[in-house]
Amino acid sequence: MPLRVMIIAGESSGELYGALLAKKLKEKWPDVFLLGVGGSKMETEGVELIAGITSAFGIFGAISSVKKLFGTYRKLTEIFKTKRVDVLVLIDFPDFNLFVAKAAKKYGIKVLYYVSPQVWAWRTGRIKKIAERSHIIAAILPFEPEMYEKEGTDCEFVGHPAMEELLQHVSDAKSLKEEFSLNPDAPVLGIFPGSRDGELKRHLPVIVDTIKAIKSAHSEFQFIIAVAPNLHIERYKALFTTLRALEVKFVAERSLDVLAVSDVALMKSGTAAFQAALMGIPLVVFYKMPAIEFRIAKIIIDVSHINLANLIMEREVVKELIQDDATPARISAEILSLYEDSAKRESMTDDFKRLRALFESKNPTDEVVKIIANLTGD
Structure with a gap:
């Protein structure tokens, strides 16, 4: 049965990382089914878009676009209920993705948080929440694993996709x-x-x-x-x-x-x-x-x-x-x-x-693909 992976990215940089990941997943598993939230780059790499990148950013941006976000959330949770999703890959965008992670775990879906929110800068209380709602975290900064491992969650430093793009x-x-x-x-x-x-x-x-x-x-x-x-x-x-x-x-x-x-x-x-x-x-x-x-x-x-x-x-x-x-x-x-x-x-x-x-010897997308393989046993 083909692997089914959902990727959710909330803005342009995250969408690029999602597109890089989609391309590598297709290379490893040509029959993989990809779906998610993103933009044209992800769509070009074979991701079936449930919704496009939102314009909601920051505290007040999110409030003004809450109707759109809620509509997307309902679509995602309906998919969790009615269709198989093997792995959910979340890319940053915590105000939305943490709700999605909670719902996915409820339905037994493996949750991989790639590009963790910048909890080391603000709202440090979220570290525990992210740890609880993720099976594993792919960290892009060298000082992040220590924070999450204190909460008992697996966290690997995979490198920064910005370096990979370069x-x-x-x-x-x-x-x-x-x-x-x-x-x-x-x-x-x-x-x-x-x-x-x-x-x-x-x-x-x-x-x-x-x-x-x-x-x-x-x-x-x-x-x-x-x-x-x-x-x-x-x-x-x-x-x-x-x-x-x-x-x-x-x-x-x-x-x-x-x-x-x-x-x-x-x-x-x-x-x-x-x-x-x-x-x-x-x-x-x-x-x-x-x-x-x-x-x-x-x-x-x-x-x-x-x-x-x-x-x-x-x-x-x-x-x-x-x-x-x-x-x-x-x-x-x-x-x-x-x-x-x-x-x-x-x-x-x-x-x-x-x-x-610190970064040029790392290939984060390849590392994330390996993590997905470990999560699914493939």
Whole structure:
């Protein structure tokens, strides 16, 4: 009887990991039946979608989309009742996935949590809940297994799929600069404003003024913005028009190619910033959120850094400019400091080499496939 695996991813980066996993599962078991929640990448790799990626992110985003989420949850639980699912693979997205995990366990389905929620940063009480509702956890950060093993749950450090994506991706900077109409002899600032609509709303105005400040100091700079999938760009038409007037170039859904042509990067905190570090690209991290969410976050988040490179290295390798510090003046000063100070730049890239060494020998998707095989006895 063919293996049946359900994969649930809640946003773009998680969906990519789900697609990588689906492809490997098909290679190992050509007749495997895949279903789940995701986007076009997962669908292309043979996953039958029950629902698409939701736009619900963060505390208030989830509240506004609760009807959609509840509808998806009902579809999933109906499948658990009426059809066989051998393994449920959950990728991050805890506000939804933890409810699904509880239901799946009720029906005897093996639950594998891949890309565990960042419980080490906030809501640490969830560690016990995740442990109780998962048969095994595939950790992507080296310090996570110890936390879960204290709760008596199996947890394996499999490596980070962001590294896996890098190793599979081939970029030729020279040809890409030609394709993107960039001057090969002038510096390039790669800009990553985020993958969520709310992030664009808060970040794009800051980016506009940051570009103006950098151009004023170094007119030779070129600017390229990585546009994430699943964005409603038309909502920000005026800002995009302003950016085009500043000669900013836009590249959609090719973040690694944008990084490949970047001499320095300005990045929203997240997976792409981690990939930039793994690639050895000097960068500055910034992030702005609604004021009330920021006040709540300050109360419940218990980490010294928000950037993964800094967390893993246990010090500020990458400058983090958050909320009120994320001003055009501060951001442009940090970017220009990296550009003008070769010693500072080399110190950062040396740290990035040490970071990369922790991950480049790992192949997380292969490891997750092995875990699934162990869970099912195949």
